[in-house]
Amino acid sequence: MPLTPASRRRGRNEECCAEWNVTLLNFAGQCKNSQKGSCFAQGEHAGRIYHWRMSEKLPSPRAKSHDPGRAPGRVHWMELFFDLVFVAFVGQLAHGIHGNPGWAEFGTFVLLFFPAWWAWVNIVSVVNLLPGLSSRGLGVAMLAAMAAAGLMAAAAPEAFGARAWAFSLANASMRGVLLVLWLYQHRQKSADTPWRIWIYNGGTAALWLVAAMLPLHVAVILWAASIAVEVAMVLLGGHLWADRSVSGINIEHASERLGLFVIIVLGESVFTIVSELSTGWGPAGGLAAVLGFLVVALLGWAFFQYGTGTVATGLERLQSRSDYAGILQTTVFMPFLLVVGVTGVAAAIATAIPAPLEPLPFGAGIALGGGLALFYATNAMVSLRYGRPLNTVLPWAVPAVVAAALLIPASATVPAAVVLALAVLILLALTAYVEIHRRRR
Structure with a gap:
C-alpha cells in the first residue's frame, strides 16, 4: 500500500522518538556513575543532539510553502x-458581431477585445518570468x-x-x-x-x-x-x-500559453455552434452546423498540428539571435490578430446556422472571409518574422488569403451553407498542400 504524506510524517516522528529514547537511556546510564554537575552537562548535550536530529529528520513546514x-x-x-x-x-464580445455587424460593431469588438487580450498577455508574461x-x-x-x-x-x-x-x-x-x-x-x-x-x-x-x-x-x-x-x-x-524584460522568457511556457489561448477561442466557437444548433434544430441547420464545425476543426488542425511546433522553434531562433523585438511582436501583438480572425469566423458561423438557405448578411460575410484571411495572413507574418524564407511561406499564404477574401462577395450571392462548404473546401485544400509538402521533405 503506498504511503500517504501523513503516514510518512508519522513514520519520521516515530523514528525520531525512538532515537530520542535511546539517547535518554544512554544518558540515564551515564548519570548513575557521574557527578551531579557532569550529569547536567551531559543532559544539555543530549538535548542539543535531539534538536539537531529533529531538524535533520523533519523538514520545516514553513520552508515548503516557499517552494x-x-x-x-x-x-x-x-x-x-x-x-x-x-x-x-x-x-x-463575440455576441456583438453576430448577425449583420457594421463598422461600429467591429470597432467596438476590437476596442474592447484588446484590453482583455492585453491583460491576459501581461499576466502570462510576469508569471513566465517568475518561475x-x-x-x-x-x-x-x-x-x-x-x-x-x-x-x-x-x-x-x-x-x-x-x-x-x-x-x-x-x-x-x-x-x-x-x-x-x-x-x-x-x-x-x-x-x-x-x-x-x-x-x-x-x-x-x-x-x-x-x-x-x-x-x-x-x-x-x-x-x-x-x-x-x-x-x-x-x-x-x-x-x-x-x-x-523579455531576455529571460521561458520559450516552452510562452508557446504553451499561446496555444491555450487559441484553445479558448476555438472552444468558444464550438460552444457557439452547439448552442445555435440547439436553438434552431433542423436538417438545414444541422448541415450548416456540421460545415461550421469542420471549419473550426480544420483551423484547430492547422494551428496545433503545424503552428505550435513552429512557435516553439521560431521563438528559440529569435532568442538565440537576441531579437527581443521579434519575440514581442510574435507573442504579444500578432497573435491578437489571429484570435480576432477566429472569433470573427465563429460569429459568421453562428449567423449562418439559423438561416442556412439564405445568403449571409454583408457584415457576416466580412466576418467569415475576413476572419479566415486574417488567420492565414497572421500565420504568414509570424512565420516570416521567425526567419522562414519567402519561398516556403508565400506558396500557401497568398492562395489562402486570396481565396478567403473571395468568400466575402460570394456570401452575398449564394446560401450561407454553400459559403461554409466553400470555406471547408479551401481549408481542406490548404491542409492537403501542407501535408504533402511535409511528407516530401
Missing part, C-alpha cells in the same frame, strides 16, 4: 483556471486577476454605456495585481528603483481609476492613454532594457 509552484517550462493548474474567465469574455513563485502566491495572484477579468467581462456589453465605470474599475484592479507581481519580479532581479514599473502599471492603474469617476466621453480618452502608454513602454523596453 516554486511550477517547473519553469510548465503551466500551473491555477493558470488554466484563470483562463476560464476569458472563455466568458470572448463569448460576451520561483510559490504555489500559494501564484494561486492568490491568479484568483485576484480572475476576479478583475470577470468584472471586465460582465461590464463589456455596456462598456461604452452604463457599465463604463465598472469596466474602468476592473482594468484598474487588474493593473494593481500586475503592479504587485512586477514589483516582486523586479526585487528578485535588481536593486534599482523600479520607476518603469510604477509608471507602467501604477500610473496606468491611476488613469483607469480616475476614468471610473468621469463621464464616458472623457473616460475613453483616459482608457486610450493608458493602453498607449503601456504599449509604448513595452516596445521601448524591448529595445532599451531587453536584459531586464
Whole structure:
C-alpha cells in the first residue's frame, strides 16, 4: 500500500522518538556513575543532539510553502483556471458581431477585445518570468486577476454605456495585481528603483481609476492613454532594457500559453455552434452546423498540428539571435490578430446556422472571409518574422488569403451553407498542400 504524506510524517516522528529514547537511556546510564554537575552537562548535550536530529529528520513546514509552484517550462493548474474567465469574455464580445455587424460593431469588438487580450498577455508574461513563485502566491495572484477579468467581462456589453465605470474599475484592479507581481519580479532581479514599473502599471492603474469617476466621453480618452502608454513602454523596453524584460522568457511556457489561448477561442466557437444548433434544430441547420464545425476543426488542425511546433522553434531562433523585438511582436501583438480572425469566423458561423438557405448578411460575410484571411495572413507574418524564407511561406499564404477574401462577395450571392462548404473546401485544400509538402521533405 503506498504511503500517504501523513503516514510518512508519522513514520519520521516515530523514528525520531525512538532515537530520542535511546539517547535518554544512554544518558540515564551515564548519570548513575557521574557527578551531579557532569550529569547536567551531559543532559544539555543530549538535548542539543535531539534538536539537531529533529531538524535533520523533519523538514520545516514553513520552508515548503516557499517552494516554486511550477517547473519553469510548465503551466500551473491555477493558470488554466484563470483562463476560464476569458472563455466568458470572448463569448460576451463575440455576441456583438453576430448577425449583420457594421463598422461600429467591429470597432467596438476590437476596442474592447484588446484590453482583455492585453491583460491576459501581461499576466502570462510576469508569471513566465517568475518561475520561483510559490504555489500559494501564484494561486492568490491568479484568483485576484480572475476576479478583475470577470468584472471586465460582465461590464463589456455596456462598456461604452452604463457599465463604463465598472469596466474602468476592473482594468484598474487588474493593473494593481500586475503592479504587485512586477514589483516582486523586479526585487528578485535588481536593486534599482523600479520607476518603469510604477509608471507602467501604477500610473496606468491611476488613469483607469480616475476614468471610473468621469463621464464616458472623457473616460475613453483616459482608457486610450493608458493602453498607449503601456504599449509604448513595452516596445521601448524591448529595445532599451531587453536584459531586464523579455531576455529571460521561458520559450516552452510562452508557446504553451499561446496555444491555450487559441484553445479558448476555438472552444468558444464550438460552444457557439452547439448552442445555435440547439436553438434552431433542423436538417438545414444541422448541415450548416456540421460545415461550421469542420471549419473550426480544420483551423484547430492547422494551428496545433503545424503552428505550435513552429512557435516553439521560431521563438528559440529569435532568442538565440537576441531579437527581443521579434519575440514581442510574435507573442504579444500578432497573435491578437489571429484570435480576432477566429472569433470573427465563429460569429459568421453562428449567423449562418439559423438561416442556412439564405445568403449571409454583408457584415457576416466580412466576418467569415475576413476572419479566415486574417488567420492565414497572421500565420504568414509570424512565420516570416521567425526567419522562414519567402519561398516556403508565400506558396500557401497568398492562395489562402486570396481565396478567403473571395468568400466575402460570394456570401452575398449564394446560401450561407454553400459559403461554409466553400470555406471547408479551401481549408481542406490548404491542409492537403501542407501535408504533402511535409511528407516530401
